[in-house]
Amino acid sequence: MPRADELSEAGRPVHARPRRLTASDRMATFHSRLRERGLKSTAPRDDIARVFFGLGRHISAEELFAEVKKVNQHVGYATIYRTLKLLKECDLVFERHFDEGQARYEVAGEHHHDHFICERCGKILEFENNDIERMQQAIASKLGVILTHHKMELYGLCADCRTAQ
């Protein structure tokens, strides 16, 4: 079984790469994108965005709501959704729909990546693979279509759950 630092290209874990943008960088971007659009910076929006950027990846609205409550008692569920929508429009957040009922939200990073989801423990691994990206473009030209985005998700058992089972 390969160690993380041996992985060359296929499935190189994304979190191994140093992160560029800090939470405050993202907050600043959020503020300027709001201003550009004539929208307002408010306490609830800031609280939600700050908590979101501070948390890890792949958060559900429910989880975010619970975390934001710890910081600001009286934010409503609706504002969570409205702010997530705003963050998506500002290209600061991606919305993902894995094989669950609820959406998960992810801080937009610089690099595109895809996901593996463990069906037993719910763990999500990120990886990137340029060959697959290239092949998708090849498929698109054969089909005569233009791609705007894509979704590639692998489902199965992670290393831990494979042995535990």
Next chain:
Amino acid sequence: MPRADELSEAGRPVHARPRRLTASDRMATFHSRLRERGLKSTAPRDDIARVFFGLGRHISAEELFAEVKKVNQHVGYATIYRTLKLLKECDLVFERHFDEGQARYEVAGEHHHDHFICERCGKILEFENNDIERMQQAIASKLGVILTHHKMELYGLCADCRTAQ
């Protein structure tokens, strides 16, 4: 690094291949799978399955409900969902969740394939590509995980919508 025109099978449309199984073949399979499990064949189940196998691909529950109503006035929505669930368990139907609110259902064929979805007109194209399948396995072993299934969806503009726009 493979160029697009070197790819043997990139994006070969699936519907070009002759189809093996007829609707009645599938009905027969449905009946025997039900019998195996000690479940009953009933008029509502048969109507739903027959209409579904007769219709094209990628049907929503809502669309199926409307079509079944034409044949059998008094089937309920619940029975549509219950029968679709049953058909999934019998490996006769796949459930897909594209970027929409509702699920779409697809007759299970012999060959695995992936999808392109046009974001403008909703058209769905199917394609298969063994290179990508192999690459997914490579990624899985690098990550140390076991795959049970995967999802690969390309989104964009189809040939028609590309020119129309």
Next chain:
DNA sequence: CTAGTTGCAAATGTTTTGCACAAAC
């Protein structure tokens, strides 16, 4: 006969919306 099935209506879970009040610019 009896276990499995149905239709209906009500419940579910997630996300969205209407609205009166409140806060930014």
Next chain:
DNA sequence: GTTTGTGCAAAACATTTGCAACTAG
């Protein structure tokens, strides 16, 4: 002082479930 944003409750939406009546085996 407008315009935009908020919280709440209610609505929307796709899907599931409880239940009494029904039906296939």
